[in-house]
Amino acid sequence: MAFPSHGSALKLKxxxxxxxxxxxxxxxxxxxxxxxxxxxxxxxxxxxxAACDVERRKATxxxxxxxxxxxxxxxxxxxxxxxxxxxxxxxxxxxFSAITHDLxxxxxxxxxxxxxxxxxxxxxxxxRRASLVENIRMNTxxxxxxxxxxx
Numbered sequence: 001m002a003f004p005s006h007g008s009a010l011k012l013k014x015x016x017x018x019x020x021x022x023x024x025x026x027x028x029x030x031x032x033x034x035x036x037x038x039x040x041x042x043x044x045x046x047x048x049x050a051a052c053d054v055e056r057r058k059a060t061x062x063x064x065x066x067x068x069x070x071x072x073x074x075x076x077x078x079x080x081x082x083x084x085x086x087x088x089x090x091x092x093x094x095x096f097s098a099i100t101h102d103l104x105x106x107x108x109x110x111x112x113x114x115x116x117x118x119x120x121x122x123x124x125x126x127x128r129r130a131s132l133v134e135n136i137r138m139n140t141x142x143x144x145x146x147x148x149x150x151x
Contacts, residue, residue: 043071047078054082057089102146106139113139 046063053060062079065072113132116124 040071043075047071047075050078050082054085059086099146099150103143106142106146109139110136110143 043063043066050060050063060082062082063075065075065079113135117129117132117136
């Protein structure tokens, strides 16, 4: 029976060490790649979910900023944008409330005056009829002015 020589045993040991170092390197590389992927992917998933919420006009809390990299800068910019959009939605709601109020008043006066004229109450003085027609004319002009301002 032949025993391996000391030189071939050393070669075998070197090959095994080389293979073991490759396996360890691959495992470390995979671990680093996995960590980096999770570190990058989690904030991006949060940004994507928040962007979908903004698209649906669903109120979102600010996204937590982690670190000081480009993704953190993007998160900060996104949070500012979401705040500004909430502000604009609030201003838009206030504007529509004000417009609705400003349109409702002259429309109510016009409707009331037209109803009175339409009933043609017997004995309504001519001055009263003229006053109702003037109410309709003035409030129609007011409405047209409001619509012109809006547009």
